[in-house]
Amino acid sequence: MGLVYALVAAGLSLIFGLMELVNFAHGEFLMLAMYVAFFAWSLARLDPVVSAPVAAVALGGVGWLTYHGLIRRVLGAPMLAQIFATFGLAVFLRNGAQFAFGVDFLTVKDPWLAGRVSVAGLFIGLPQVGASVAALAAFLALYLFLSRTETGLALTATAQDRQAASLMGIDTERMFALGWVIGGACVGVAGALLAMFFYIYPDVGGPFALLAYVTVALGGFGNVPGTLAAGVIVGLVEALAGLLIPPAFKYSVVFVLYLVVVLWRPQGLFGRF
Amino acid sequence: MRRVLAALLLSAVVLFPLVFTRPFPRHVMIMIFLYGALATAWNILAGYCGQISLGHAVYFGVGAYTSTLLVREIALTPWLGMLAGAVLAGLVSQVVGYPCFRLRGHYFAIATIGVGEIVQTSVLNWDLVGAARGLFVPIKRPDSLLNFQFHQSKFVYYYIALALLGLALGVTRWIERSRRGHYFRAIKEDQDAAASLGVPVAREKQAAMAVSAALTALGGTFWAQYVLFIDPESVFPLSLSILICLVAVLGGVGSLWGPLLGAAVLVPLSEGTRVLLGGTGKALDLVIYGALIMAIAVFQPAGLMGLVRQLGARRGIAASPGARRESAA
Numbered sequence: 001m002g003l004v005y006a007l008v009a010a011g012l013s014l015i016f017g018l019m020e021l022v023n024f025a026h027g028e029f030l031m032l033a034m035y036v037a038f039f040a041w042s043l044a045r046l047d048p049v050v051s052a053p054v055a056a057v058a059l060g061g062v063g064w065l066t067y068h069g070l071i072r073r074v075l076g077a078p079m080l081a082q083i084f085a086t087f088g089l090a091v092f093l094r095n096g097a098q099f100a101f102g103v104d105f106l107t108v109k110d111p112w113l114a115g116r117v118s119v120a121g122l123f124i125g126l127p128q129v130g131a132s133v134a135a136l137a138a139f140l141a142l143y144l145f146l147s148r149t150e151t152g153l154a155l156t157a158t159a160q161d162r163q164a165a166s167l168m169g170i171d172t173e174r175m176f177a178l179g180w181v182i183g184g185a186c187v188g189v190a191g192a193l194l195a196m197f198f199y200i201y202p203d204v205g206g207p208f209a210l211l212a213y214v215t216v217a218l219g220g221f222g223n224v225p226g227t228l229a230a231g232v233i234v235g236l237v238e239a240l241a242g243l244l245i246p247p248a249f250k251y252s253v254v255f256v257l258y259l260v261v262v263l264w265r266p267q268g269l270f271g272r273f
Numbered sequence: 274m275r276r277v278l279a280a281l282l283l284s285a286v287v288l289f290p291l292v293f294t295r296p297f298p299r300h301v302m303i304m305i306f307l308y309g310a311l312a313t314a315w316n317i318l319a320g321y322c323g324q325i326s327l328g329h330a331v332y333f334g335v336g337a338y339t340s341t342l343l344v345r346e347i348a349l350t351p352w353l354g355m356l357a358g359a360v361l362a363g364l365v366s367q368v369v370g371y372p373c374f375r376l377r378g379h380y381f382a383i384a385t386i387g388v389g390e391i392v393q394t395s396v397l398n399w400d401l402v403g404a405a406r407g408l409f410v411p412i413k414r415p416d417s418l419l420n421f422q423f424h425q426s427k428f429v430y431y432y433i434a435l436a437l438l439g440l441a442l443g444v445t446r447w448i449e450r451s452r453r454g455h456y457f458r459a460i461k462e463d464q465d466a467a468a469s470l471g472v473p474v475a476r477e478k479q480a481a482m483a484v485s486a487a488l489t490a491l492g493g494t495f496w497a498q499y500v501l502f503i504d505p506e507s508v509f510p511l512s513l514s515i516l517i518c519l520v521a522v523l524g525g526v527g528s529l530w531g532p533l534l535g536a537a538v539l540v541p542l543s544e545g546t547r548v549l550l551g552g553t554g555k556a557l558d559l560v561i562y563g564a565l566i567m568a569i570a571v572f573q574p575a576g577l578m579g580l581v582r583q584l585g586a587r588r589g590i591a592a593s594p595g596a597r598r599e600s601a602a
Contacts, residue, residue: 022379073571079378080325080522081574087515088566095559210390210511213383252394255387262384263372 003135006231007190009215011183013227017159018179024086027205028093033059033191034200041108052192056185063184067177097202105199131193138189214258290431299427305540306434312521312532313441314488320526322481323461327514328385331392332362332486334508336493341408351421355494362490363483370482393509407504421498441488525578534577
């Protein structure tokens with residue numbers, strides 16, 4: 001689970017690093033991705049493993065539209081206006097989904113990956129294993145893209161210093177749009193993977209988005225490898241907390257962990273100010 | 274001219290329930306006053322001091338739960354419960370503020386979301402306070418001011434809500450003009466510069482938080498006595514925290530009248546769309562609500578107060594010193 005959290009959070013972190021803006025509609029992006037995976041299955045009989053790239057492209061498109069339709073217009077606005085732009089988008093998407101798809105809990109039936117495997121006496125569901133592997137692969141791809149390709153480096157440069165980057169001839173506007181596309185694609189993959197073993201309904205994004213914010217803040221805003229590490233920590237803490245204390249409190253433990261960490265390191269575990 | 278207008282408006286508000294005797298218009302006005310008061314309280318911390326809290330539902334819930342528990346357990350009048358709730362919320366806010374104020378900007382906002390979630394989960398699972406079942410306020414008859422319950426009409430609730438709003442606005446006005454208000458604005462503009470000039474930043478932030486939390490808790494008690502039933506889903510949710518600041522942002526943060534203006538626009542709109550389009554299970558009213566929020570953020574990021582000021586400037590009306598200082602900031 002931690003790896004999927006990390007992938008959800010990576011998109012958020014990337015966007016924040018680029019333009020210091022928290023996308024409060026991130027959970028709703030995840031929800032859309034899960035619906036994409038569901039309809040790919042129900043209409044075209046595509047397994048979520050296959051439809052993950054489709055969801056990535058679709059959500060990349062959503063990210064692009066969001067940037068050009070909404071975010072570009074509030075870039076110079078105060079932080080509160082930016083929060084509300086994305087929050088309004090979240091309300092719009094969530095209730096739009098309810099309007100269009102209804103409130104029923106949907107599931108993808110008979111995915112390719114089913115059953116469970118036993119690792120050293122612990123039973124782990126095969127879909128979860130598959131999702132973790134796929135999330136790790138997507139993460140690796142993202143990391144290589146950011147650190148090995150010219151476009152990726154340009155993106156990183158823009159995140160570090162917008163003005164210097166534009167002086168070096170980087171089109172920062174394009175980089176922002178690209179950041180939203182990639183951020184959307186990350187959450188698209190994560191959503192399709194989650195659709196294998198999670199109910200799909202309009203409000204599904206909420207808890208995941210909350211965990212994603214904590215993951216991002218824990219790893220340090222804008223720090224992609226830090227996000228991966230923080231995602232794994234959050235996943236582990238949540239699973240262990242579920243074993244040791246009543247499961248209802250497991251999210252609280254994650255939040256308490258976050259508060260304790262920021263008391264000690266306000267910029268997150270791996271962050272820079 | 275302005276004074277005459279203000280006096281007319283005030284008397285219209287005071288006389289409103291004498292003219293409109295049906296419950297719905299009174300309910301809408303009460304909600305405007307309540308959300309206006311909550312947003313005004315939030316505005317003290319966020320608008321003046323620049324600390325954007327997304328966890329104010331915690332204080333609302335503390336206010337609602339404190340007075341209700343006191344009524345249930347020791348039959349204390351909700352008026353004293355209200356006071357106790359405000360004090361308790363102030364104390365809670367100090368505990369929350371201590372770690373959270375080390376953070377800035379988005380980190381602070383997310384930490385307050387985290388606190389809100391922790392509190393909501395805890396109350397949901399805490400049997401002593403009713404857990405997820407919630408609490409009923411014991412019904413007392415006949416209606417009396419002491420019991421803070423009025424079943425015959427919303428008449429008295431109307432004036433209590435109005436008084437609550439007046440209190441929140443009064444406190445804001447008082448802070449705005451005091452030395453403290455200047456400290457708050459200095460912290461908002463540039464925390465480090467303020468600290469270097471000798472503003473006790475941490476202490477002032479905590480003070481803003483305490484006042485804001487206590488006023489929010491008063492609203493919580495009012496809500497409990499108004500609907501006579503509370504549960505964690507209705508008084509502690511993140512959506513309430515966000516709604517409070519949405520109202521303030523819509524009106525314009527950092528100004529005295531902005532939050533009230535936001536409430537006066539948003540509440541009738543949401544009640545209206547709810548009545549017209551809600552109840553179909555299709556959530557169309559909330560779709561429109563979301564689109565509206567985006568439109569405001571894009572076209573009027575300074576809130577409706579910004580619009581009012583632009584109009585005022587165009588007509589050549591001399592702005593009051595307060596308004597001029599705000600628009601210069």
